[in-house]
Amino acid sequence: MGIIKASKLVFEYIRRDEEGNVDSIQTAVDHVDLDVNEGDFIVILGHNGSGKSTLAKQLNALLIPSEGTLWVEGKDTKERENVRDVRRTAGMVFQNPDNQIIASVVEEDVGFGPENLGVPTEEIWKRVEESLTSVGMLKFRRHSPNKLSGGQKQRVAIAGVMAMEPKCIVLDEPTAMLDPNGRREVLSAVHELNRKKGITVILITHYMEEAVDADYIYVMDEGKVVMEGLPKEIFSQVEELKRHRLDVPQATLLAYELKKAGLPLPDGILTRQELAEELERCYVNYTK
Amino acid sequence: MLRDITLGQYYPADSPVHKLDPRVKLFGALVYIVSLFVFRGIFGFLLATIFLLFLIKICQVPFRFMVKGLKPIVILMVFTAVFNLFLTPGKQVLFHYGILTITMEGVKNAAFMLVRLTYLIVGTSVMTLTTTPNQLTDGLEKALKPLSKVGVPVHAVSMMMSIALRFIPILIEETDIIMKAQMARGADFEEGSLIVRAKNMIPLLVPLFISAFRRADDLAMAMEARCYEGGEGRSKMRPLSYRRMDYGAYLLLFSYLGGIIALRVFL
Numbered sequence A: 001m002g003i004i005k006a007s008k009l010v011f012e013y014i015r016r017d018e019e020g021n022v023d024s025i026q027t028a029v030d031h032v033d034l035d036v037n038e039g040d041f042i043v044i045l046g047h048n049g050s051g052k053s054t055l056a057k058q059l060n061a062l063l064i065p066s067e068g069t070l071w072v073e074g075k076d077t078k079e080r081e082n083v084r085d086v087r088r089t090a091g092m093v094f095q096n097p098d099n100q101i102i103a104s105v106v107e108e109d110v111g112f113g114p115e116n117l118g119v120p121t122e123e124i125w126k127r128v129e130e131s132l133t134s135v136g137m138l139k140f141r142r143h144s145p146n147k148l149s150g151g152q153k154q155r156v157a158i159a160g161v162m163a164m165e166p167k168c169i170v171l172d173e174p175t176a177m178l179d180p181n182g183r184r185e186v187l188s189a190v191h192e193l194n195r196k197k198g199i200t201v202i203l204i205t206h207y208m209e210e211a212v213d214a215d216y217i218y219v220m221d222e223g224k225v226v227m228e229g230l231p232k233e234i235f236s237q238v239e240e241l242k243r244h245r246l247d248v249p250q251a252t253l254l255a256y257e258l259k260k261a262g263l264p265l266p267d268g269i270l271t272r273q274e275l276a277e278e279l280e281r282c283y284v285n286y287t288k
Numbered sequence B: 001m002l003r004d005i006t007l008g009q010y011y012p013a014d015s016p017v018h019k020l021d022p023r024v025k026l027f028g029a030l031v032y033i034v035s036l037f038v039f040r041g042i043f044g045f046l047l048a049t050i051f052l053l054f055l056i057k058i059c060q061v062p063f064r065f066m067v068k069g070l071k072p073i074v075i076l077m078v079f080t081a082v083f084n085l086f087l088t089p090g091k092q093v094l095f096h097y098g099i100l101t102i103t104m105e106g107v108k109n110a111a112f113m114l115v116r117l118t119y120l121i122v123g124t125s126v127m128t129l130t131t132t133p134n135q136l137t138d139g140l141e142k143a144l145k146p147l148s149k150v151g152v153p154v155h156a157v158s159m160m161m162s163i164a165l166r167f168i169p170i171l172i173e174e175t176d177i178i179m180k181a182q183m184a185r186g187a188d189f190e191e192g193s194l195i196v197r198a199k200n201m202i203p204l205l206v207p208l209f210i211s212a213f214r215r216a217d218d219l220a221m222a223m224e225a226r227c228y229e230g231g232e233g234r235s236k237m238r239p240l241s242y243r244r245m246d247y248g249a250y251l252l253l254f255s256y257l258g259g260i261i262a263l264r265v266f267l
C-alpha cells in the first residue's frame, strides 16, 4: 500500500436550516480512489468547484470522509487518535500565503509546527535552519513576512511544513495568487524537495504547465476522478480535457491543432522544446 | 496616513536591548511610563531624557523609526498642549486677552505634557521595535502564568494578541486598498458632516469585515494543519530564562525609578 490510499472516498457538505434539518447536501468528493507511492510527484487538476480542496483537506484530516476510507501511511484518518500522525506525515500548504503565516518573523513562523509537536528547542532551531535552506529562504530568516514577495511568502509556508519533517506535502493551488516569477520560484522549490529529499508531493493546480513534469495526474470534475494517467496520456486527450473545462499547455494545443490540420505529429507533446524538435523532424522529412 | 502606525512593528538588529528577556522589557516599559507621571521638575525631566537617549543609543534602531510612531497622535498632542496652555490657573500671568489667559504655570504644564506624551510613545516604541510580537506575548504569557491557575486562559489570550499584531499591518494595507478602490468610484471619506462620513465608512467596513473573517477561518485551518492544539504540550523556540544581563537591566530600572522618586521627594 502506498503512502496515501483512498478507497471510494465520499465527502458531503451538509447544509442545515435553523431547526437542524438537512437543507441540502452537496457531494463535493464522489467515490474517489487514490493510490500514491512514496516519492511520487502527483498533480491533481480540475475546474473550479470540482472538489480538489475538499479532497486535499481530507488528506490532512482537516475534513473527515463521509464515506469510504482514507489511509495516510496506513493510518485511517477517521480515527481520532491518528489525526496528529496524519498531519505530521502529510503537511499542507494553502493558497493564500498571508493567511497561513502565523508569526511576525520568518524563523518564528517556521518554528511554529515543531513547537506544536513539542520538539526540543535545539532541535527546533536545527530544523528551522534546514528547512529554510531547503527552500532558499535562509537569508530572510529575521525578516517580517509582510515585507516578502508572494513567492517568498509561499516558500516560507513550505518551510514551515518541512520543519515538521513530513513524508508528503499537499499543496492546494499554492501559486494561484502569485505572479509568473513567484510561480516559478515556488514550483522549483517544490520540485527540488521532491527530487533531493524524496518528499512525496501532491500538487493541486489549474495551471496545466505545472502538471507537465508530474509522475502521475488525476483530473477531477464534479467530485469524481474523471481521468488519470501519465502526463503524456492525459494531455494527448485534448477533446476530453476540454469537456472537463480544462485547457491544455500551449505547446500541446498548438501540436494538436497542427496535427488536425494534417501535419504528422505524435500525440502528447508537452513542452515547447519537444514541439520544436518534432517540427524540425517534420521539416527534414518533408524536404527529403 | 494609515501606514504610519508603527504598533507592533519589529526592527531586526543585534543590540543588547534586542537580546533582553521580553519580561524585562515589558516591566521596563511599565516602569518608564510610571516614571513619566512621577517625575517633577527639571532634574526629573533630565533624568528621564538621559535614560531615554541611552536606550535609543544602545538599541540600534534608527531614530526616525521611533518618531514615526508620533505622527498619528500629533493632533492629540496639540490639543493637550493647547488645553494646558490656556486652562491652567496661576499667579504669574504672561498674556491676557478676553477669556484667553496664559500663565507661567500653563506654559510649564503644556511643555511637560508634550514631553510626557512624546517620551511615552518613543519609550514604548523602544520596547515594541526591539521585541518580536511572539517574544512579547511569550513574555506576557510567562509573566501572567500564575493567573492560569485561577482559570484565566493565559495562553489563548497571548496567542490571540500575537496573531492580532501580525495581522494589523495586513488589515491596514487592505483598508488602504479598499479605500482607494471606493475613492476611485467616487466615495468621499473626508467631507461632509460626521454622520455623512460615518455612513460613507460602511462600504469600507463591510468588505473589510468579510475579509477579516475569511482570513480568520483560513488561519485557524492552517494552524490546525500544523498540529496546533492549544498551549498543552508545546515546546518553545526561545524558552524564557533570565540571564546575567537581565538581572543587570532590572537593577538599572530600579535605580532609575528610585532616582526619579528621590528627585521628586527631595527636590
Ligand SMILES: Nc1ncnc2c1ncn2[C@@H]1O[C@H](COP(=O)(O)OP(=O)(O)OP(=O)(O)O)[C@@H](O)[C@H]1O
Pocket (backbone or CB within 6 Å): A013, A014, A026, A027, A028, A046, A047, A048, A049, A050, A051, A052, A053, A054, A055
Ligand atoms: N464549506 C462549504 N460548505 C458547503 N459547500 C462547500 C463548502 N466548501 C466547498 N463547497 C462546495 O463543494 C464543492 C467543491 O468545492 P472545492 O472547494 O473542494 O472545489 P475546488 O476544486 O477546490 O475549487 P477551486 O478551484 O475553486 O478551489 C463546490 O461545489 C463548493 O461549492
Ligand SMILES: [Mg+2]
Pocket (backbone or CB within 6 Å): A052, A053, A054, A172, A173
Ligand atoms: Mg480550492
